[in-house]
Amino acid sequence: xxxxxxxxxxxxxLAVMAIIAILAGLGAKGYSLARRQAKESRAKADLEKLxxxxxxxxxxxxxxxASENAxxxxxxxxxxxxxxxxxxxxxTDPWGRAYIYVCSNRxxxxxxxxxxxxxxxxxxxxPSSAEY
Numbered sequence: 084x085x086x087x088x089x090x091x092x093x094x095x096x097l098a099v100m101a102i103i104a105i106l107a108g109l110g111a112k113g114y115s116l117a118r119r120q121a122k123e124s125r126a127k128a129d130l131e132k133l134x135x136x137x138x139x140x141x142x143x144x145x146x147x148x149a150s151e152n153a154x155x156x157x158x159x160x161x162x163x164x165x166x167x168x169x170x171x172x173x174x175t176d177p178w179g180r181a182y183i184y185v186c187s188n189r190x191x192x193x194x195x196x197x198x199x200x201x202x203x204x205x206x207x208x209x210p211s212s213a214e215y
Contacts, residue, residue: 119199122177126196133182133194146189 141147175181176196186192 122199126176126198129176130182130194130196137192137194141190147186147192148184149186149189 137147176198178196178199180197182194182196184192184194
């Protein structure tokens, strides 16, 4: 009579490896989603702080800072007018791009982030309202 077998069969090992791979995939997807949501939240918070700084600028000077050309979209950090005014806000979004600022007249502006991929169909990230 043969003794009891020790160890696992190849089929048992493959089944365990498949389960581990599935769980790792689910964990990676959850981590990726949480990271994306954290970046979006940071961008929205930054935009709200920038909006507050722009409103303070308007109170001080009676208008919003003008774009170089009202029809031209330019990067907010190119003008440099808010560099010292906003504590705790970098003028680049969480994806390393500049926040975009357009002032069409002295009382109306738009500010936004292009999100993770500038030339994709991904929605831009705006504060609670796109125009002020």
